[in-house]
Amino acid sequence: MNTRHDPFVFSEASIDKEQLRKTAFNLRWATVDADVIPLTAGEMDFPVSPEIIEAISRHARNGYLGYLPDLGLPSFREAVSENLIQNGVQAHPDQILATDGAASALRIACNAVLSPGDEVITFDPIDFLLPHCSKMAGATVIRCPLEKGTGRLIPNSMDQFVSAKTKAILICNPHNPTGRVLRKSELLEIAEFAERHHLVIINDEVWSDIILGSNPMIHLSSLSEEISQRTITISGFSKSYGISGLRIGYIHCQNVELFKNIIESSDVKSTTAGASVLSQVAAEAALLNCTEWLASYRSHLKEIAEVGSKRLSDIPGFSCPVPEGTFLLFPDISNTEYDEENLSQDLLNMAKISVVPGAERWFGPGAKGHIRLSIATSMETFNEALSRIELFFNHDN
């Protein structure tokens, strides 16, 4: 249909490394030496879809960039709601709060539900933001270990971690860093557990558009009205559309009382919080006009994930499953001579590859013996990174 969406979009030629070296922060191109390939933060190397840029420019040309409705632009809330409905969730625009990013949404959700002295259950490993936001709200974080190798929820493993103080369970689906897309049976077990113990489920679905395998993304709130009533879903646009600098995400909550607490905790009504108008306009354009772009991006990521997992698994001591979702590889490197910290350090110094170590500070103790690599770049750049890693191990062995 449109040449902008042909495979060329996700080739090396479309990446502007000069711009990336100026603009890509958070451990990426602008923060590393010129000879280093960063495979760190979960963000793509490709420019954003032209539809997003056009929507921003068009809105800016209207000339007015003043105060917004406190919960978000009606058109943004409608686009989000419509997208959730397409995913099987009984959403309504009135249940949507625009937030300045998914991470901010997570913090607002935790503040709405948790008080000092409360406990939350989350998993091990899991991205640092979930425990971080729980702690910021004053709660104690209890981690339920996931099955090594698969990242699967171990049946009946959660009950032992619950106490009278437990208020919420925090999940991430697709899961960062394991790349697992939770099965219906896992989601149902979590929901039943939450119901049995009267817990709120804080449900991070920021990766839900990046499904690479055959297991479908099942949105927790699509499972039943009862489950939806105890769930706060947070999501954003940084992973799927590369607009983390715009800081745009949202909260969906069907439970009226809980949603009131979320609004209160966000403080949007006083104007101390909210999402930028151009960011909402950009996200709306992403949802309405970038379906084809996103499908093409997903195809590219699928291809690169397969190549990357295979080449990494071929390195002695590495085991690297193909991620079912996310654009993250999370190889087990515990059968090499390295631990996650010294491998990451040596890869940086000697192979000029920057990765995220499976350190407790990033993912919890269960990430030990792993490194995490973002694959959201061109095949050429990722193959070059893989060659450097292989060469490092060949020289080393």
Added chain:
Amino acid sequence: MNTRHDPFVFSEASIDKEQLRKTAFNLRWATVDADVIPLTAGEMDFPVSPEIIEAISRHARNGYLGYLPDLGLPSFREAVSENLIQNGVQAHPDQILATDGAASALRIACNAVLSPGDEVITFDPIDFLLPHCSKMAGATVIRCPLEKGTGRLIPNSMDQFVSAKTKAILICNPHNPTGRVLRKSELLEIAEFAERHHLVIINDEVWSDIILGSNPMIHLSSLSEEISQRTITISGFSKSYGISGLRIGYIHCQNVELFKNIIESSDVKSTTAGASVLSQVAAEAALLNCTEWLASYRSHLKEIAEVGSKRLSDIPGFSCPVPEGTFLLFPDISNTEYDEENLSQDLLNMAKISVVPGAERWFGPGAKGHIRLSIATSMETFNEALSRIELFFNHDN
């Protein structure tokens, strides 16, 4: 030099009411009946400067809108610092934190300084955001009354409100809602008071570019190194450039320890907070390229403030000084037959003019007997609003 900056820019012809009715929320055009003129929230009816729109579009066209440095774009922090230096403050880019709006900056500052059980001193009347953010941080708000009529700090009036629990004093300069630009003697008295009682000064200068009278804006931190060391200044771009929907402001703090607490309290390092890249780019353009536009805007506001104050003061029972700063009129209406609430209600219902009542919830008990009107519109629209108010009183009397 540039026809875009001629007086036409601030005429009725340049206002796009159709756009305002679609985009101006927070008690403004998009939230009132079609026959109502809103003079409520502090935001202009004029489109933003073309330089700001051009800067946004140019940056978006680069194609990359990814993660930023956590404290803000280096170029944004430099532009803010340079602007403060021009205003006599010994600022440095390292002392600047980009925030998603001035209101957010105020909340971050309060969270950094205050804990539950603390007390703060602020003034009466004063904009609700200062006490609001203090209360959100758990502090008790003690109000020191300002002199009626002038809004002057009454000499030696603050000491009676201090206790062992007092941690901070919150000021707003130019003052919302009185429109007073604080004199050097007042600022020095506040600084000496803060020093004597070891208080942090949280200093809201969001109106500092809107100086209409002959009293110069004196930036608190320009007075001395000692004063600057105990001051947190917050500011933004919504009042001067009409970009509240972009949610962009900043914190300046020269005190290294205090600034560390601010960063910690903001949580920018975890990515749960920050300012959108396009908002920082827009604010940078405002500071670097819109000096002439701002001077022209100020001239317009000065003219309209004089006309408005005169016509309102001519209404029996009204007393309306010309504001020294801000684009707010704050007439004393206590010698009419109305109180602030029923006058605001009747003006809305009968004169189709929406104003902010001098209610305790907005400004504290000291605002009683006043209404607040924003004048940031064209002379034509404001004259029409004044005519409606006059007619209301003529019919009424």
